[in-house]
Amino acid sequence: MSDFVLYGFDGSTYVRTVRMLFLEKGVTYDQVPVDVLKGETHSPEHLRRHPFGKVPALETGGRILYETDAIAEFLEGHFPSPALVPRQLDDRVDMRQWAAVINNYYYQTMIGELAWQRVINPLLQRPVDEIVIAAALPKVRHQFSLLEQPLATRTWLVAGPVSYVDFLLAPIMAYVMMTPEGREIMADFPGVQRWWDNIRQRESFERTIPERFRTSG
CATH class of the missing domain: 3.40.30.10 (Glutaredoxin)
Incomplete structure (x- = not known):
């Protein structure tokens, strides 16, 4: 145990x-x-x-x-090693800010609106509300544009090695990428695409894919 x-x-x-x-x-x-x-x-x-x-x-x-x-x-x-929280104050503040943004804004739009309608409702055999999806897409695109700003010039959301917020965002992005709308938006943001390619290659990402979605996206 x-x-x-x-x-x-x-x-x-x-x-x-x-x-x-x-x-x-x-x-x-x-x-x-x-x-x-x-x-x-x-x-x-x-x-x-x-x-x-x-x-x-x-x-x-x-x-x-x-x-x-x-x-x-x-x-x-x-368990401070490997460190997933930056030691530099400015970087740590960036990480805290991204965590708040992901929790308070990204999750609601990407999961509560887009993925819930396109992925979860079909799984539960419930109807999909296209109006909710259409209203969510401009917000999702805006959120991708904010991610693109740091990711255009670095590997991870916060300067330095991979950090907590990359692991906070990754499972949310996994659902977004199960939707055709999410994949279409991703194509317009090469920095976010590079980040996605990097995070999904990590062993921790691969080993935690929900079994029911292992053949999806």
């Missing part, structure tokens, strides 16, 4: 981020599936782990952590 128990299902972008961080750090963990799509996050048992009924939650040392940013901070503090 590992010292770490991760609660959440593989289809969650945030759960996948934490799984990637464990792999990058070389730290073993156990995973207990908790499926958002089946409503399992709102069971009394899970609400004791995460009072807002979300995933992931991480149990370790008699305590339970929730929210991906906090879990990432915990892992970085206890």
